[in-house]
Amino acid sequence: MEITSHWRIKKQRYALVGEVCPHCSAKIFPPRDICPECGDEAKDHYQFSGRGEVYSYTTLYNAPAGYEEQAPYTVAMVQLEEGPLVTAQLTDIDVKEPEVGMPVEMVTRKLGSEGDRGILIYGYKFRPVLETA
Template identity: 70%
Template sequence: MDIPRHWRLQRQRYALVGEVCKKCGARLFPPRDVCPQCSQPAYEPFQFSGKGKVYSYSTLYQAPAGYEQFVPYTVALVQLDEGPLVTAQLTDVDQDEIQIGMPVEMVTRKLREEGEDGLIIYGYKFRKQPAEAA
């Protein structure tokens, strides 16, 4: 049970809070404290909109320990509207509908359970944006 490991990431997992580099303006997710583009300190929090597009995706048929119950599930690289790519699962979407470029938005879902008495870990997944919002 590694509670602190997940607890300390709550602002990222539940709210997609990253950082912005004050020098070059790069928006960073995950937060990393040093801007990879200009190597300057970047501690300023930045709230991402949670909107983006599918950059790539894959449906998994073989899961690591703790994820067997979800098989098959679809993971994706999502390009956020503000720039960064993020790795996450797609949810609430038909397999046949998914394609590269599909507009998606962040939702909060269960990421995994660690047994009957263990942690339930929540975090971001992405679903297809409703047509009017896209």
């Protein structure tokens, strides 16, 4: 059981809360408290929009232990519109084949569970931006 480790990063998992550097304005996700751009302290919270585009992607067939029931699934690195790359699964792609550069948006989905009786782990995935009629 890793309840505390999932609880600690709920703001990141549920709302893509990262940081903005007060010194150089770099947007940072995941939060790391030291700005990777300028090296100064960066602890100011910043909520990302959740919009971005696919940097790269692939489909996984041989899942690691704990994820076998989900396989096959498609994972991606998404470049957020504010700059950072984030790694997550793609979802709702049965209607649209993923491609590099495809616009995507964050949604909250079940990432997995710790066994039949364990906690459910929720967090961000990304889906193609829906065309508005």
